[in-house]
Amino acid sequence: MASFQILPVIENRVVGPYTLLRVEDKKMHSIAKCGHFVMVGLPDSMDPFLLRPISFLSVDEKSFTILIKVKGKGTEKLSKVKEGESLKILGPLGKALEPPENGILIAGGIGIAPLYYQSEWMKSGVLFYGAKREKDLVFKEEIKDRGFIVNTISEEKRGTVVDLISENLNFLKGKKTFVCGPESMIKELKGIIGDYAKDTFVYIERRMGCGLGGCKSCAVKVYFEYKLVCQDGPIFPLHEVKFD
Amino acid sequence: MIDLTVSFNHIKLKNPIILASGVWDLPYTEIVDFNKLGGVVYKGISLKPREGNPTPRITETPCGVINSIGLANKGVENFNKEVLPLLKKFDTAIFVNIFGESIEDFSRISEKISDVSGIEVNISCPNVKKGGVSFGRDPKTAYAITKAVCKNTSLPVIVKLTPAASNIVEIAQACLDGGASAVTACNTYQGLVIDIESKKPLFDKVVGGVSGPAIKPQALYKVYQISEGVEIPVIGSGGITNYKDVLEYLIAGAKSIQLGSVIFNNPLAPMEIIDNIIKYMNEKGYRNLKDIRECIDE
Ligand SMILES: Cc1cc2nc3c(=O)[nH]c(=O)nc-3n(C[C@H](O)[C@H](O)[C@H](O)COP(=O)(O)O)c2cc1C
Ligand code: FES
Numbered sequence: 001m002a003s004f005q006i007l008p009v010i011e012n013r014v015v016g017p018y019t020l021l022r023v024e025d026k027k028m029h030s031i032a033k034c035g036h037f038v039m040v041g042l043p044d045s046m047d048p049f050l051l052r053p054i055s056f057l058s059v060d061e062k063s064f065t066i067l068i069k070v071k072g073k074g075t076e077k078l079s080k081v082k083e084g085e086s087l088k089i090l091g092p093l094g095k096a097l098e099p100p101e102n103g104i105l106i107a108g109g110i111g112i113a114p115l116y117y118q119s120e121w122m123k124s125g126v127l128f129y130g131a132k133r134e135k136d137l138v139f140k141e142e143i144k145d146r147g148f149i150v151n152t153i154s155e156e157k158r159g160t161v162v163d164l165i166s167e168n169l170n171f172l173k174g175k176k177t178f179v180c181g182p183e184s185m186i187k188e189l190k191g192i193i194g195d196y197a198k199d200t201f202v203y204i205e206r207r208m209g210c211g212l213g214g215c216k217s218c219a220v221k222v223y224f225e226y227k228l229v230c231q232d233g234p235i236f237p238l239h240e241v242k243f244d
Numbered sequence: 245m246i247d248l249t250v251s252f253n254h255i256k257l258k259n260p261i262i263l264a265s266g267v268w269d270l271p272y273t274e275i276v277d278f279n280k281l282g283g284v285v286y287k288g289i290s291l292k293p294r295e296g297n298p299t300p301r302i303t304e305t306p307c308g309v310i311n312s313i314g315l316a317n318k319g320v321e322n323f324n325k326e327v328l329p330l331l332k333k334f335d336t337a338i339f340v341n342i343f344g345e346s347i348e349d350f351s352r353i354s355e356k357i358s359d360v361s362g363i364e365v366n367i368s369c370p371n372v373k374k375g376g377v378s379f380g381r382d383p384k385t386a387y388a389i390t391k392a393v394c395k396n397t398s399l400p401v402i403v404k405l406t407p408a409a410s411n412i413v414e415i416a417q418a419c420l421d422g423g424a425s426a427v428t429a430c431n432t433y434q435g436l437v438i439d440i441e442s443k444k445p446l447f448d449k450v451v452g453g454v455s456g457p458a459i460k461p462q463a464l465y466k467v468y469q470i471s472e473g474v475e476i477p478v479i480g481s482g483g484i485t486n487y488k489d490v491l492e493y494l495i496a497g498a499k500s501i502q503l504g505s506v507i508f509n510n511p512l513a514p515m516e517i518i519d520n521i522i523k524y525m526n527e528k529g530y531r532n533l534k535d536i537r538e539c540i541d542e
Contacts, residue, residue, distance in 0.1 A: 217302035
């Protein structure tokens with residue numbers, strides 16, 4: 001059951017190109033599930049007006065963390081929240097995922113955040129992970145320590161994660177695969193993985209108004225109907241998602 | 245004892261705070277205390293389900309939001325079967341916002357609605373090709389739709405007006421003549437966002453509806469104009485985010501008000517606003533809403 005709270009930030013640190021915020025919350029641990037996210041905003045502020053949907057990076061008994069990539073004014077303000085200041089938090093939101101014990105994770109850029117959280121719920125697997133620069137490939141060591149085989153690629157050196165997958169397509173055979181990254185990457189990936197799309201699940205990102213199924217702004221076409229990312233997602237079967 | 249009740253033309257509310265159409269759905273009952281609200285207006289529904297516009301459907305503007313949802317909804321049957329029974333559990337007045345692409349649509353849908361406190365007729369959505377704002381701009385159409393709905397229902401009928409009408413007072417008069425119990429003023433303002441990367445409008449349908457604090461003074465003026473000009477109760481809507489905004493609307497002539505976009509920014513705002521109105525009235529020694537309008541402070 002989701003709640004809306006003003007919660008203190010107890011850590012703000014730079015991780016590669018991102019900002020990691022740790023939020024104190026003793027209750028989230030017992031309710032947050034794999035696939036969930038929160039809406040995040042600044043208290044007593046109407047600028048930005050909308051809260052931002054952000055997935056969990058980790059959740060423990062005392063706190064949870066989120067990873068922020070500065071894209072505009074809103075995320076810039078969030079990234080500057082200091083320790084001791086607070087955030088508005090609405091969540092946990094979305095439909096929980098029952099992750100497999102073993103599977104494939106494919107991350108592009110900040111797409112690593114929810115997959116890092118997902119890896120916590122799994123025993124082992126393979127991570128394919130791409131970013132612009134080598135030094136942007138954050139959390140790869142931590143995921144290795146969780147029993148995953150980690151394959152990385154960077155655009156500055158060799159190419160994108162889609163290139164990496166096309167070289168390693170057979171890894172996907174008989175496995176459940178989970179993808180998170182920019183929509184352009186997901187579309188390209190769908191184009192090259194063919195039948196494996198049937199066992200592939202994708203984290204969809206949409207602009208959100210409410211996060212609670214109220215405004216119908218976060219629509220995604222699944223088969224022939226619109227579903228709501230905040231209610232029915234954010235994870236959908238890749239072969240069912242129709243991209244524009 | 246403070247009395248927050250309002251009643252006008254067979255509409256009775258325990259307080260003047262109503263949750264506006266299109267910004268909430270059932271999951272909000274987990275966060276918002278519906279038992280505390282004067283009323284709620286359910287999302288614009290049509291005869292048949294509508295899938296709505298392509299995404300993106302929402303973005304921010306300075307001090308507000310702009311949307312192009314396109315009245316995505318699951319239709320009136322779904323409302324009656326799946327939504328209404330759950331809403332009935334709460335001690336609040338339930339209204340339902342209806343939408344049609346023709347006068348005929350409006351009369352057919354109003355026949356199918358019962359067991360609510362009233363129908364809010366949407367002739368003001370900026371995000372649809374047929375119906376919507378084009379109906380709400382024309383006094384003759386506004387009159388005809390209001391009349392058709394009133395003929396097919398015994399429930400109180402509220403008409404939700406668009407600020408895009410060149411003379412909103414004239415439209416409100418047409419709704420009164422057609423038999424409306426009240427008007428809501430107003431729906432979102434038409435607006436445009438351009439994506440400077442693609443050099444195209446952000447929304448597929450080009451125009452969007454602006455809401456939030458950005459439109460408050462404009463919408464407040466419409467409420468004032470209608471209240472001065474037409475003998476019809478007005479429900480204020482547009483940019484309300486705190487109790488002071490509510491007071492402004494009440495003083496401008498609104499009988500009650502609706503909260504929309506503010507719940508995106510703070511889902512607890514409805515309860516906070518009600519508490520703050522009570523606190524304010526206690527401090528001033530006001531006993532009822534009439535005192536708010538009529539007592540001038542020294
Ligand atoms: C996402 C969104 C969806 C809306 N959907 C409807 C609708 O279905 N029917 C309607 O009459 N008004 C709709 N509105 C308008 C609101 O009910 C309200 O009148 C308007 O947003 C102005 O109030 P506000 O500034 O408090 O949001 C919608 C507004 C938003 C932001
Ligand atoms: S964000 Fe409002 S319905 Fe999903």
